[in-house]
Amino acid sequence: MKSIDTAVVVGAGTMGHGIAQVLAMAGIATTLVDVDDAVVQRGLARVKENLDKGVDKKKLEPAARDAAGARLRGSTAMAEALATADLLIEAIPERMEWKRKLFTDADAVMPAGALLASNTSSLSITAIARSTKRPEDVVGLHFFNPVHLMKLLEIVKGTLTSPATLQRAQDLATRLGKTAIVVNDAPGFATSRLGICLGNEAMRMLEEGVASASDIDQAMKLGYGHPMGPLALSDLVGLDVRMNITEGLFAELGTDGFRAPRLLKRLVTLGDVGQKSGRGFYVWENGETVGENPATRR
Ligand SMILES: NC(=O)c1ccc[n+]([C@@H]2O[C@H](COP(=O)([O-])OP(=O)(O)OC[C@H]3O[C@@H](n4cnc5c(N)ncnc54)[C@H](O)[C@@H]3O)[C@@H](O)[C@H]2O)c1
Structure with a gap:
């Protein structure tokens, strides 16, 4: 070979x-x-x-x-x-x-x-x-x-x-x-299938006002030992990329967890697609978060 x-x-x-x-x-x-x-x-x-x-x-x-x-x-x-x-x-x-x-x-x-x-x-x-x-x-x-x-x-x-x-x-x-x-070869393989589910639920929790973005992320970091919270991770990946993935998984798997959260759709429509655009769930400067994005609030 x-x-x-x-x-x-x-x-x-x-x-x-x-x-x-x-x-x-x-x-x-x-x-x-x-x-x-x-x-x-x-x-x-x-x-x-x-x-x-x-x-x-x-x-x-x-x-x-x-x-x-x-x-x-x-x-x-x-x-x-x-x-x-x-x-x-x-x-x-x-x-x-x-x-x-x-x-x-x-x-x-x-x-x-x-x-x-x-x-x-x-x-x-x-x-x-x-x-x-x-x-x-x-x-x-x-x-x-x-x-x-x-x-x-x-x-x-x-x-x-x-x-x-x-x-x-x-x-x-x-x-x-x-x-x-x-x-x-199964939709979302091992990583995306689990990661997207967690990220989508974090977005729905933020939408419902369960806690702030940084408190939801801290919950997973300090409570579950994740190196990064699911909302900051979504910002790093790119919210447009995440939306494409979750829409594909919803079409394939049909379970509610993969339905694109309304907040995700709203941010993508606004062009707030995460770290690469300077705004997603957080506001980003030089690779660091400097606060939460006011556009995530109703
Ligand atoms: N962003 C992540 O964290 C991440 C992680 C793992 C896997 N992925 C996967 O990797 C892939 C790329 O994601 P990304 O985040 O790098 O996307 P991206 O939008 O940052 O980059 C995609 C690039 O492809 C270029 N492109 C589009 N069509 C092309 C073509 N026909 N020929 C040549 N270039 C073309 C675009 O100009 C763009 O620069 C996707 O399948 C995504 O699901 C992304």
Whole structure:
């Protein structure tokens, strides 16, 4: 089986830039692709910032930072980048029809023996794989935010994923320094299905006035030992991303817990989509919360 020397990450947003960073740090020549060159450049700048921070904190040698930086480039020419890639990791928005189109296009140009992966949080890997002529080479590689700090890699085995592809995914997780879990292809897998339920209920509690956002978050942090409360975590993920996921899970699973909370819909309509827009359940400045968003109150 061909070793993984070159990779393309498609989608240079919250997840894509972080995934590109960990691939480059693991010695893989990586191209970060987006439809928008400004997003590609912003993604590359965020990687540089993370790597510099690693050096400042003495977690990374300057030579390792420079080598990782040299292995990373940006592009808007997806087909050209994929034509010589051993690995695709797709990190575009959580829309099945967009992902299926991307995998059909990738299948047409990628070399035989390449590994095709999606970072989807909740969508069916089998359905994505079926948009290609090589469903056995397709697997879910679900990373967590921020990618360079979070240990978990949730590997999702589609019904058509071959044992060799699964093994390749597990070997890649080890190479990236991640701890892998393997989950069968079910809506929301192991992580999103539980995490979204908790987040949605926290939003409904805030809507009902049970407690403030920070007290709801403290309840889970101090009472249950979660490193971050569900509302702050939703802000970090992006409320638009969360809404796409919960709408998909509600359509698939039909249980009330996944019905999108009214407050979530309201904030997304206002454009208050979390840390990336400066406002979500909280107001954010320089990566820190500086108060609760008044728009969450009636
Ligand atoms: N945000 C999180 O914390 C998180 C965590 C785990 C998994 N995910 C999943 O990762 C995926 C990406 O989420 P995100 O938060 O990074 O989204 P995002 O909106 O931050 O970034 C998506 C990027 O994809 C680009 N894009 C859209 N269509 C494209 C195309 N056809 N070709 C190339 N680029 C295209 C957009 O321009 C955008 O920059 C989703 O499936 C999401 O569910 C997100």
